[in-house]
Amino acid sequence: MATDLTNPQTPAGSHTTGKVRPHQTQNEALLFEKSSPGKRAYKLPPLDVPAVDLASLLGAARRDQAAELPELSEIEIVRHFTRLSTWNYAIDLGMYPLGSCTMKYNPRVNELVARIEGLAEAHPYRPESLAQGILEVIDLLQRCLLDITGMDAITLQPAAGAHGEFTGILLVRAWHESQGNSRRKVLIPDSAHGTNPATAAICGYAVENLRSNSDGGIDLEALARQVDSETAALMLTNPSTIGVFESQIHKIAEILHAKGALLYMDGANMNALVGKARPGDFGVDVMHLNLHKTFSTPHGGGGPGSGPVACKAFLEPFLPIPVLVKDENGAKHWNYGRPQSVGRVRAFYGNTGMFIRALAYILANGPDGLRQTTEDAVLNANYIRHKLEDLYDLPYKTASMHEVVFSDKRQAAKGVKTGDIAKRLIDYGFHPYTVSFPQIVHGALMIEPTESESLEELDLFIEAMRSIAREVEETPEVVKSAPHSTRVSRLDEVQAARKPILRWRPGQ
Amino acid sequence: MRYLPKSPAERERMLAAIGARSIDELFAVIPAECRLDRDLDVPRQQAESEIIDYFRAAADKNATGYASFLGAGAYRHYRPVIIDSLVQRGEFLTSYTPYQAEITQGTLQAIFEFQTMIAELTGMDVANASMYDGSTGAAEAVMMAVRVTGRRKAVVATTVHPEYREVLATYATHQRLPTTLAGYDAKTGRVDLAALEASVTKETAAVLVQSPNFFGVIEDIPAIAAIAHAQGALLIVSIAEAVSLGVVRPPVEADIVSMEAQSFGVALSYGGPFCGVMACKEQYIRQMPGRLVGQTTDGTGYRGFVLTLATREQHIRREKATSNICTNQALVALMTTIFLAVYGKEGIRELAEHNLAKADYTANRLSTQPGAKLLFTGAPRFHEFVLQTAEPPVLWSQRLLDEKIVGGIELSRWYPELGHATLWCATEVITREQIDTAAMVLAAGLVEA
C-alpha cells in the first residue's frame, strides 16, 4: 500500500476548533451551522382556497415559536448529504462481511419498482377494489416465502426481525393458552442473538439459558433435562450464530414436541438454506424471516427491515389481523374477523415497500438463482475459513455454512483483540466483520462474506487478514491504534456515554 | 445469475482449494431427509425488463390518478425530488447500522441532525434514532413509562388511532399491563377530561393521548398533563400527523412524545415503511428504547458521532433490555431529515398553513351540503374532520369513485356510535377543483335521496 497508514492526519493548523478539515468534503458542518435566515429550498404553489387566520382557528393551540429548523438552499442540502454519504462505507464500495447481518448486494431494480407511482402512492385505507395490484404482489410474495420455508401460513405484518420474533412467540403463547396453559418459560441457547431473550421477556416469558455443547450446538441431553411441562418453546437459530447447521434438528424437535413445547426458528441465517433445505421439513413450528438479510432489501444505515412470520397450520388461527384472503372470483381482501388472533402488531399491513423489493429479488433469481445464491454464500464462507484457519484460531471445527467464526486467541496473546483487528481491516479497505459476537466465542471474529463477493474480492480480504496477522506479530501497535486512514480516528465513546450530547444546540 | 460474481470455473477452483469434490459436500452436514431435492416453486428467473413489467402491471391494476381525501394515520404530502436522489446514494442505501463509527460518520451525523430536528419540533429535550412506526412507538412509550414509574397501568384515550390502540393491546396483554379507556366529549371530540380524571389513579403509569387526535381535533394538552401529573403518571402524546407541528403548539407538557414522521417526505407505500420516533424529557433517556447517536471527539480532537447509551439495548442487556428493538427505520429517518432541511423553519409553517386552509375550505364546502353535518366543532382542528351524512357513506362513496375521487374513510367500524360518520383529510396536494367536485357529488346524491 502506497500511503503511510501509520501516520494519522493532523488538524489543519493549531488554531483549529476541531471542526476544520483540509478538504471541503471533509469539512461539512451540521445543517444547523450552515443555516441562515431567509434561505429557501422549497416553493409552495399559490394557495387556491382562502387563506385562514391561524389565531382564530387554533386559539391557544397555535404554535407561537417556530421550531429552529435550518434554512438552506437546495444545492447546499444536496452537497451536505452527498458529502456526508462519502464518510460511509457501503456494500456498493466493497466487501461488508458483517456476520449475521448478511450484507449482500441490493439490486437497483428493487428500488425502481418500489417507486412506481401506483404502488408507492397507494394509501393503506384505499378501497380494496383499487388495491388489487398491491394485494397480488403481497399474495405472490407470501406464496413464494411459504414454499421457501416449507411452512403453511404467513403474516408479513412485523416491521423487522425482532418484531417478527415478538409475533412468533405471541403465536406460541396463544396456542399454549388455547391448550389450557400458556406455560412459563422459553429456552434460549447461549449463542443466541440478544433479541431472542429480549423478545421472550416482553412476551411475558421467563428466559432459561441453554448451554451449547462442545461443538457450539444444542446439547441434546441438556435439552432433554431442561424441557418440561412449563417450557413454551425453544428459540433456535439454524444455522446457528457460529454458522453451523444443527444436524440433530429432528431430535431437537422430537424432544420439544414430546413435552408439548414448540420449536421457534430465528431465520436470521435463512440465506444458508434457501433452495437447499426447508425449516418446515425439519420440525420447525414457527419462524421469522429477515427480508433485509435473505431477500436483499437494503439495510439503509440500520433499517427499515421487514420480518415476516411463517408457521404451521395449527398456529394459523392465531396470526395477527388482518390476513389476506381470496374470494371465489379471485379478488383479494383483508380479513379482520379472526377471533383467535393475537391481535395487531403494527398499524396497517407491514412494510409493503420492502415486500415489493423482496419479491423483485425472488423474481430476478428464480428457483435456480436462489439455490445458486445459497451455494455461493456457503462456498465463500468455507473458502475464507480454509484460507485463514492456519493464522486465526477456529474454536469450533464443525462444518461451516454461510459464515465462519474465529477467535482472537492467538492475537490476544500479543495484546491485540478482535476489535483492533476489525479496526485495522478498515485501513485495508474493508468493513469489519462482526466483533465479539456470538458470546460463546471469547473474542469472536464473525465473518459472513455472502454470495455477493467475487473470488478476486475474497482473495483481497484474505490477504488483508493474513497481513494483519503478520502485523500483530511484528508491529502490534499499528493494529491497536487503527484505523489510520479514516476521516476521524477512534472516537471517545466513554465521553459520549458519560455526558451525553444527543442534539445540537446553538453555540455547542 | 446476474447478481452472482463468479464463473463456473472459479467455483471449481474454490472447491478444489477447499478440498471439496462438489458443492453438495458443503451441505452434507444437513441430514438427507431435511434436504430439498426439487426446485423451489417460485416463478422462473426473470429478466430485469420482465420484473419492471410485472410491477407496472400490478400498479396499473391498483388504479392511479384518483384524488384522495384519506388520512387517518397515513398522509399524502408532496415529496421533494432530492429526497429520493439522495437516499438512493449507495453509501446511504447499502450501509448498515453504524457500529463502526470511523466509517459511518455520514449516517451518524445525519441521525444526530434528525434527533435535533425532532426534539425541536416536539418540544422535547431528546429524540431517538427512530422506531418502526407510530403504532409500535406508542406501545413502546407506554412500556417505557412503566419502567420509569414502576407502576403497571395505563389510561388510553379512545381518540388515539384505533389501530395504534390495537397494537398497544397486543403488547399490553402479555406485559400484564391493564389499560383503561377514556372516552371523548361528544361536542368537541376531545378527551373527556372528567372521565380521564376519574380513571387516572396513583397506580397509573401513563396517560396516552393523540394530538391532533384521530378525529383531527387538537387536544388540550396542558389540561391533560395536569391530570396525569397530579397522580404522578407520565403523559405520552402520540402524534400521527407530524406536519401539524408547523402550526400547532408542541406538547411541551408531555413526558414522552411518540410520533409518526411519515408525513415528512415518506411515500404512503400502502402503509409502510414509515418512520416512528420517540422523544422525551432528558431525565428519562436511560429508559428510552431504540438507538441513540451522541456527539464526541476523536483522538485528534475532531468532532465525531457514535452510537451511545447502548447498555439499554438488547445486544447487551438481553432479557433485561428496554425493548427487543434492533433494526430501526434509518433510511426513512434520513428521508424525513432531508424533507425538513428542504422546508426548514419557515417552510414547515407555511406548509402546515396550506394544509389548514385546504381542510378548512373542504370542511366548509362539504358540511354546507344538505344532509351533511360537521361533528366536533367545539375545538380546534388541524387538517382532518368528521362529517356525518344522512345518506350511508357506501352510496356516495361509490359516486365519488366514479368521478375518480376517494372520499373520507368510514368510522363505523371503530366508532359505531357516530352513525354515518366519515373522516376526511385535505392536505396541500388536493386542489380546490377536486374539493368542489367532491362537494357537488355529495350534494347530488343527498338531493336525490
Add this chain to the structure above:
Amino acid sequence: MAMAYPANYRYTREHEWIVVEGKIGTIGITDYAQSSLGDIVYVDAPKVGDPVTANATFGSVESVKAVSDLYSPVTGTVTAVNEELKTTPDKINEAPHDAWIIKVELADPAQLDALLDAAAYEKFVSEETQG
C-alpha cells in the same frame, strides 16, 4: 498492579465491598470489578428509603458496552446515595475503595459473617483470573 484490598472491609463473590460503622454499612465495588468493567459511565443506584436484600441486585454499573448488576452484601434500608457518581461515575475507576455507592442501615449484622475478608477475597480474585 493490583490495589490492596482494605483489611477492615468485607467482600462478596460478586465483587462488592462493605465497611460497617455502627449500624451503617457503606457499599461500593472492588478494584477488580472496576478494572474488569473498564471506564464506568453510569451508576444506577436505588433511592434513600429503598429496601435492599442480601445477595439480591440493588442497581447496576455500566461501562460503554457492558452492564454489571450490583448485589447487596446485606439486607437493610438505604440511608444515603452517593450523588456525586451521577455526574462523575469515573470516581469509581479512580478510587474504587473510596467511591461508595450507597449506605445501608443493616437489618442483621450477623450477615457480615458470611462475607469474605480481604485475604479470602484476594485469593478468590486470583483464582477467578487464572480460571
